[in-house]
Amino acid sequence: GQNIDxxxxxxxxxxxxxxINCTYQTSGFNGLFWYQQHAGxxxxxxxxxxxxxxxxxxxxxxxxxxxxxxxxxxxxxxxMKDSASYLCAVRGDSWGKLQFGAGTQVVVTP
Amino acid sequence: xxxxxxxxxxxxxxxRQSVAFWCNPISGHATLYWYxxxxxxxxxxxxxxxxxxxxxDSQLPKDRFSAERLKGVDSTLKIQPAKLEDSAVYLxxxxxxxxxxxxxQYFGPGTRLTVT
Numbered sequence: 001g002q003n004i005d006x007x008x009x010x011x012x013x014x015x016x017x018x019x020i021n022c023t024y025q026t027s028g029f030n031g032l033f034w035y036q037q038h039a040g041x042x043x044x045x046x047x048x049x050x051x052x053x054x055x056x057x058x059x060x061x062x063x064x065x066x067x068x069x070x071x072x073x074x075x076x077x078x079x080m081k082d083s084a085s086y087l088c089a090v091r092g093d094s095w096g097k098l099q100f101g102a103g104t105q106v107v108v109t110p
Numbered sequence: 111x112x113x114x115x116x117x118x119x120x121x122x123x124x125x126r127q128s129v130a131f132w133c134n135p136i137s138g139h140a141t142l143y144w145y146x147x148x149x150x151x152x153x154x155x156x157x158x159x160x161x162x163x164x165x166x167d168s169q170l171p172k173d174r175f176s177a178e179r180l181k182g183v184d185s186t187l188k189i190q191p192a193k194l195e196d197s198a199v200y201l202x203x204x205x206x207x208x209x210x211x212x213x214x215q216y217f218g219p220g221t222r223l224t225v226t
Contacts, residue, residue: 004152031213033214041219042114042201042217042218042219042220043153043201043217044217045214045215045216048213048214087152087153089152091213096141096158096205096207096213096215097155097158097165097166098153098155098215099155100152100153100154101152102150102151102152103151103152
């Protein structure tokens with residue numbers, strides 16, 4: 001089975017940086033995804049890591065350490081529109097099946 | 111490019127009634143997923159199709175839930191009879207598929223089910 005843990009909620013100020021950690025225990029590993037989900041909307045893809053290291057995409061970066069079962073999503077220059085739930089998901093097998101964490105609710109304050 | 115379509119967007123039923131949800135994936139996407147997302151939780155995979163075949167339905171409560179993708183395109187998910195704990199958002203997602211190595215999943219807007 002798989003276990004994916006991430007904090008329930010984080011609060012940060014507009015313009016600041018927030019780091020959302022995700023730890024996982026899986027029987028297999030074929031990649032880690034981060035999704036953004038605004039209230040009442042569908043998840044949208046943010047990033048994908050399969051090798052160790054940092055992937056940067058604009059204001060968002062994602063890091064992976066497979067040996068530690070650890071990833072983080074870094075959100076820089078926070079904007080009010082970044083207030084959302086951020087979901088960490090692990091693909092444990094080759095069929096694309098994702099196991100999601102419960103999500104981290106990020107609240108951006110003025 | 112049109113996204114994943116789902117209907118209805120909202121549904122309210124009484125317990126023990128039946129309900130069906132419909133999903134039309136992005137054109138050309140071979141893999142289709144149905145997820146259940148209970149409030150405050152991440153999506154949980156119910157069933158995964160590769161074309162019209164089932165790849166994984168290990169978390170589908172088969173005594174009351176069923177799903178089909180007869181022509182390998184659109185899909186329906188049915189609950190019969192519904193229970194109070196089935197209240198959730200049902201998300202459909204699609205991806206190009208295993209053979210292409212493209213696993214990014216695109217989600218539809220979801221159907222919010224309330225069972226009273």
